[in-house]
Amino acid sequence: MALLQIAEPGQTAAPHEHKLAVGIDLGTTNSLVASVRSGSAETLVDANGQDILPSVVRYGVDGVTVGQAAAEQAVIDPQNTISSVKRLMGKGFADVDASRIPNVLVESESGQPLLKTTAGELNPVQVSAEILKSLAERATKTLGGDLSGVVITVPAYFDDAQRQGTKDAANIAGLHVLRLLNEPTAAAIAYGLDAGKEGVIAVYDLGGGTFDISILRLHKGVFEVLATGGDSALGGDDFDHLIVDWISESAQLTGEQPLNVQRTLLDQAKAAKQALSDSDSITIELAINDINWQGELTRADFDALIAPLIKRTLTACRRSLKDAEVTKDDVLEVVMVGGSTRVPLVRNKVGEFFTREPLTSINPDKVVAIGAAIQADVLAGNKPDSELLLLDVTPLSLGLETMGGLVEKVVPRNTTIPVARAQEFTTFKDGQTAMTIHVLQGERELVTDCRSLARFSLTGIPPMAAGAAHIRVTFQVDADGLLSVSAMEKSSGVSAEIQVKPSYGLADDEVANMLRDSMTFAKQDVTARMLAEQQLEADRVMESLIGALQQDGKKLLSEVEYNDIESAIQKLYQVRQNGDVDSIKNEIEVVDQLTQEFAARRMDASIRSALQGQSVDKV
Amino acid sequence: MNHFELFGLPVSFELDSTSLAVTYRELQRTLHPDNFAAGTERERLVAVQKSSQVNDAYSILKSSIQRAEYLLAILHEDIRGEQKTLQDPMFLMLQMEQHERLEDIPNSADPEQEIADFDDELSQSIKQYLQEFAILLNDENFIAAADVVRKLKFVYKLQAQLSTLEDSLLDY
Numbered sequence: 001m002a003l004l005q006i007a008e009p010g011q012t013a014a015p016h017e018h019k020l021a022v023g024i025d026l027g028t029t030n031s032l033v034a035s036v037r038s039g040s041a042e043t044l045v046d047a048n049g050q051d052i053l054p055s056v057v058r059y060g061v062d063g064v065t066v067g068q069a070a071a072e073q074a075v076i077d078p079q080n081t082i083s084s085v086k087r088l089m090g091k092g093f094a095d096v097d098a099s100r101i102p103n104v105l106v107e108s109e110s111g112q113p114l115l116k117t118t119a120g121e122l123n124p125v126q127v128s129a130e131i132l133k134s135l136a137e138r139a140t141k142t143l144g145g146d147l148s149g150v151v152i153t154v155p156a157y158f159d160d161a162q163r164q165g166t167k168d169a170a171n172i173a174g175l176h177v178l179r180l181l182n183e184p185t186a187a188a189i190a191y192g193l194d195a196g197k198e199g200v201i202a203v204y205d206l207g208g209g210t211f212d213i214s215i216l217r218l219h220k221g222v223f224e225v226l227a228t229g230g231d232s233a234l235g236g237d238d239f240d241h242l243i244v245d246w247i248s249e250s251a252q253l254t255g256e257q258p259l260n261v262q263r264t265l266l267d268q269a270k271a272a273k274q275a276l277s278d279s280d281s282i283t284i285e286l287a288i289n290d291i292n293w294q295g296e297l298t299r300a301d302f303d304a305l306i307a308p309l310i311k312r313t314l315t316a317c318r319r320s321l322k323d324a325e326v327t328k329d330d331v332l333e334v335v336m337v338g339g340s341t342r343v344p345l346v347r348n349k350v351g352e353f354f355t356r357e358p359l360t361s362i363n364p365d366k367v368v369a370i371g372a373a374i375q376a377d378v379l380a381g382n383k384p385d386s387e388l389l390l391l392d393v394t395p396l397s398l399g400l401e402t403m404g405g406l407v408e409k410v411v412p413r414n415t416t417i418p419v420a421r422a423q424e425f426t427t428f429k430d431g432q433t434a435m436t437i438h439v440l441q442g443e444r445e446l447v448t449d450c451r452s453l454a455r456f457s458l459t460g461i462p463p464m465a466a467g468a469a470h471i472r473v474t475f476q477v478d479a480d481g482l483l484s485v486s487a488m489e490k491s492s493g494v495s496a497e498i499q500v501k502p503s504y505g506l507a508d509d510e511v512a513n514m515l516r517d518s519m520t521f522a523k524q525d526v527t528a529r530m531l532a533e534q535q536l537e538a539d540r541v542m543e544s545l546i547g548a549l550q551q552d553g554k555k556l557l558s559e560v561e562y563n564d565i566e567s568a569i570q571k572l573y574q575v576r577q578n579g580d581v582d583s584i585k586n587e588i589e590v591v592d593q594l595t596q597e598f599a600a601r602r603m604d605a606s607i608r609s610a611l612q613g614q615s616v617d618k619v
Numbered sequence: 620m621n622h623f624e625l626f627g628l629p630v631s632f633e634l635d636s637t638s639l640a641v642t643y644r645e646l647q648r649t650l651h652p653d654n655f656a657a658g659t660e661r662e663r664l665v666a667v668q669k670s671s672q673v674n675d676a677y678s679i680l681k682s683s684i685q686r687a688e689y690l691l692a693i694l695h696e697d698i699r700g701e702q703k704t705l706q707d708p709m710f711l712m713l714q715m716e717q718h719e720r721l722e723d724i725p726n727s728a729d730p731e732q733e734i735a736d737f738d739d740e741l742s743q744s745i746k747q748y749l750q751e752f753a754i755l756l757n758d759e760n761f762i763a764a765a766d767v768v769r770k771l772k773f774v775y776k777l778q779a780q781l782s783t784l785e786d787s788l789l790d791y
Binding site for chain 1: 625626627642644645646647648649650651652653656657658659660661662665666667668669670671672674675677678782786
């Protein structure tokens with residue numbers, strides 16, 4: 001039987017088989033996919049030899065187009081052509097300035113923004129999934145096989161809702177997410193491994209829609225984020241909007257313009273901005289509908305328009321340096337990331353602030369994807385001897401709503417993740433069996449000034465006298481920066497049931513429905529696909545366990561325990577070959593429960609080894 | 620297993636911060652959930668828990684005030700959740716004076732300088748209190764040591780308020 005062959009010592013071909021893994025930079029304006037091939041990370045190109053994929057999606061009668069082809073249709077078909085969808089991720093309908101978006105926006109039942117197109121009313125998550133799908137297809141074709149996993153980058157300053165939305169998009173696109181990686185950290189990896197420098201670096205990342213500043217310490221393959229800050233609603237798009245306003249004023253356009261005019265204004269503004277990086281002035285022409293106008297925008301005018309926005313970024317830089325407890329002089333290098341860092345005034349002002357010439361020699365468009373690809377390669381298991389260790393932080397404080405509309409901080413910003421904090425609660429009525437906890441993100445004291453994350457309903461609390469129950473609620477932020485909550489009543493040891501109601505985001509069943517829709521639309525066999533995924537998961541479980549048994553089985557387990565686990569693996573194999581989705585899922589759960597103790601022992605052994613300075617075998 | 624044991628360090632206030640940082644990196648190299656990205660759900664869960672524990676222990680050991688409080692907690696009494704104020708009339712007077720000084724800064728001639736000076740003084744205060752604490756702890760005079768920690772907490776809080784004031788006044 002195949003399983004016994006794998007388990008024989010020396011025959012470890014399967015565990016060390018090269019896995020196909022990619023890094024994806026899902027940007028506001030442009031997206032890229034990269035992979036490590038023959039030892040070096042490179043971006044993957046499309047049929048035309050282009051690696052950059054404009055983050056534009058068009059829903060036409062003939063299907064979905066993504067990229068340059070879609071962008072070219074934007075003025076002709078503005079309603080169905082969507083750009084900068086990342087700016088809508090994790091936002092409520094009320095958060096969005098619809099006048100800046102040349103599409104039709106409607107509000108969903110749960111208060112989310114939907115884009116009204118010929119393909120229906122679409123959630124930003126679904127639109128993002130199309131971009132991911134397009135890149136995944138390119139990768140599969142180029143690399144010649146199925147992807148075992150992807151690392152997707154997100155702005156460091158993205159909150160929980162925005163991160164979860166990104167993960168949901170990946171699920172809908174059928175991708176296995178190895179990790180959500182912060183963009184500045186990804187850039188630091190690409191830069192750090194290339195430059196081989198050690199010390200404190202600052203990554204100034206100004207993209208199309210978001211701004212991040214991260215202060216990191218690099219030391220022997222360890223990338224430790226000391227502090228991160230930014231603005232998840234500030235980017236090159238805002239420079240464009242200011243130019244749009246300038247044009248509208250100069251051309252004396254009043255009132256709301258039709259979508260095709262809005263789109264033209266945006267496209268012209270963007271082109272002008274880019275031209276001004278190399279010229280002192282640019283002529284802008286507007287010839288659409290019954291508008292016929294021409295004007296000249298000088299570099300000086302443009303600088304005056306954007307100066308206040310740049311100032312905002314520098315305030316964030318100042319705060320992050322303070323949080324990191326380093327001074328400007330401590331910073332070895334300032335790395336510029338993101339297309340918007342090409343704007344001359346940005347470079348000048350950042351250089352002035354940090355009192356040094358920022359590094360602009362690495363490609364600001366590709367560096368994030370490259371860094372993500374490097375990490376994907378390691379996470380997929382292709383580099384067992386890798387020294388790479390990323391210690392990232394949570395960018396926003398996590399807090400709870402307490403009496404009087406106040407927020408009590410539970411996890412402060414810039415805490416290294418993963419992190420777990422516990423808070424004790426009690427009941428205030430006799431026999432109370434439920435309670436709701438409102439979790440928020442932000443630095444302010446009032447609930448109204450913070451960002452609502454979710455409401456967690458705890459049920460199944462054993463009924464007791466008021467104040468007698470000791471409910472320990474644990475907040476866990478994982479390596480992706482996502483929060484999960486668990487609760488237990490201490491005296492009885494009963495775990496509470498938790499229902500999560502995200503304030504800005506999709507419920508699990510909504511995601512499941514979208515996944516189903518997306519597969520049906522692509523005429524895929526839903527059942528076959530889900531079965532294949534479950535089988536893949538079972539394979540991962542078995543491979544990992546077999547490796548673990550080989551390494552530590554004899555040392556850490558009794559003969560009975562060892563045999564029980566081996567039998568469980570064999571049973572899982574049978575179910576994997578013959579069973580359906582649910583039975584495989586159940587069997588995986590059974591194996592997980594059985595090997596809980598083994599996993600814990602392995603961890604403890606690892607800790608002891610680490611403390612004794614011995615080298616530790618990785619899984 | 621207390622935090623010191625986790626890091627293989629003796630239970631004392633004095634600490635080699637370089638050695639602490641090196642051990643921290645080694646522990647995370649082993650336990651970080653990224654090591655188990657290609658593993659099972661169960662392994663990732665345990666890794667996240669252990670990694671979080673290490674992060675928590677590290678942040679407590681790294682910070683002087685948190686380390687001091689933690690030492691008190693394991694050796695004598697956990698005062699971290701305390702609500703009551705210190706019953707020291709001299710110190711209460713000092714508290715009031717310091718708060719007034721803080722409130723006057725926005726109206727002063729040179730707020731930036733005032734803040735810098737005040738911050739330096741508070742840092743000096745902290746240094747002295749920490750030295751005092753170390754001695755009292757060595758002598759196992761826990762009651763007195765606890766009082767020093769209470770004073771320290773106040774000074775740290777004041778420093779944090781000063782920092783917030785700085786942020787709001789000097790918006791570049």
